[in-house]
Amino acid sequence: MELKHFDFFLNSLVKKLYHKDKSITNEYLQEGVIDSQLGSDQVISLVDTLEPILLQIGHSDLSQNALEKLLEPLELRQDFHQHFLKFWEQQRDEIRSIVRNELIFNDRLSGVSWRVDMKTNSKKISNINQPIAIVELLLSRNQQEREDTKSIMFEIDKTQISNLVNQIEEIESLLEKGIQQKN
Amino acid sequence: MSFFSEKRSPKGIFTAINSLNKFPQQLLAKLCQDVVDALQYKGSVPQVSHYQSELEKNSIDLGKNEVQSTINVLFFLYRDANRVSNLDQKQFLEILQKQTGITNQAGKVLATIWEREKENLPSLSMPNVGKLIDFKWKVGVTFSSSISENLVTPFITVNISVSNTDELVQTHSFEMSVPEFKEFARNLKEINQLLEVI
Numbered sequence A: 001m002e003l004k005h006f007d008f009f010l011n012s013l014v015k016k017l018y019h020k021d022k023s024i025t026n027e028y029l030q031e032g033v034i035d036s037q038l039g040s041d042q043v044i045s046l047v048d049t050l051e052p053i054l055l056q057i058g059h060s061d062l063s064q065n066a067l068e069k070l071l072e073p074l075e076l077r078q079d080f081h082q083h084f085l086k087f088w089e090q091q092r093d094e095i096r097s098i099v100r101n102e103l104i105f106n107d108r109l110s111g112v113s114w115r116v117d118m119k120t121n122s123k124k125i126s127n128i129n130q131p132i133a134i135v136e137l138l139l140s141r142n143q144q145e146r147e148d149t150k151s152i153m154f155e156i157d158k159t160q161i162s163n164l165v166n167q168i169e170e171i172e173s174l175l176e177k178g179i180q181q182k183n
Numbered sequence B: 001m002s003f004f005s006e007k008r009s010p011k012g013i014f015t016a017i018n019s020l021n022k023f024p025q026q027l028l029a030k031l032c033q034d035v036v037d038a039l040q041y042k043g044s045v046p047q048v049s050h051y052q053s054e055l056e057k058n059s060i061d062l063g064k065n066e067v068q069s070t071i072n073v074l075f076f077l078y079r080d081a082n083r084v085s086n087l088d089q090k091q092f093l094e095i096l097q098k099q100t101g102i103t104n105q106a107g108k109v110l111a112t113i114w115e116r117e118k119e120n121l122p123s124l125s126m127p128n129v130g131k132l133i134d135f136k137w138k139v140g141v142t143f144s145s146s147i148s149e150n151l152v153t154p155f156i157t158v159n160i161s162v163s164n165t166d167e168l169v170q171t172h173s174f175e176m177s178v179p180e181f182k183e184f185a186r187n188l189k190e191i192n193q194l195l196e197v198i
Helices: A003-017 A026-032 A040-059 A064-074 A078-102 A158-182 B013-021 B025-039 B048-057 B064-083 B089-100 B104-117 B178-197
Strands: A108-118 A131-143 A146-156 B129-142 B153-163 B169-177
Touching (some): A003 A040, A040 A064, A131 B178, B013 B064, B025 B064, B025 B104, B064 B104, B129 B169, B169 B178
Parallel strands (some): A146 B129
Antiparallel strands (some): A131 A146
């Protein structure tokens, strides 16, 4: 097996485990390494070895050191070993984000879009041509491997957005404190 | 609040139309066209200073606020007319004349432009745009889960209440991870800055 095959396995298994790509079967993997000398038994064995590691490092957000320890008993070839470490370094943020999103069981915010309009309808003529923002929030929920999305649109004026930003800043400083305490 | 369908006049409409009546015909037609173009996002909102100086050239003296009110009232009228289905030129003119004290001449200018542009005005009624009534939030830290053991991470949960055009209030709840919240915050701050500047 060459490095490119090993890399192919790592990438494909991440697609299978974290991106829930159902097309990544053992047959798919076999076809992907057809120019190697790997037999189907060896492919299965490799999958059985790599999968638990990939699952563990992602779900527990393990560090490079922790991964090293996990890889030790495998006695991988030096270049495969290094490649795995480098691979994890590159993938870690994205996988952490995927796992974190899996923890949001209800609706999560999947998109924000907005525009600013001039208000052209009001009880008082003097209110007209006041700027107003129209905000659309897209909320998504993972329902049985589909994603259901609903859209909520509302208008918000200067005063309201100012109040909202005050609250946002309160949340931000809370998060700052929280992160500092953790470190 | 509908003018053409329920004949309810917003406060200040008489004064605004009074100022509008003073416009020379051609200038009024240009202003109407500018407003209609702005409503189609084809042009920017008409400038008060420009129209003030054009009026001066015709020896008509209107203050900034008065000129602004004429722009406002045209936006209001065209937008409102657009909400009413099948409002023809004759009805448009009739209602204007009955409800606002507009002169015959000025009314005809407005109605002509209405007739010409009414098909082009975008569908401005957005039945699903509500008003933000309430915004609640909480920040929690998930320290364990069935999916992952080590992921000690804050989540921000938001509860927003929106009233739709029928005055029904709906509450929606959603969660954000920290990066999602940062993106949300960035957007809101951008909106805030824009609204402050305009």
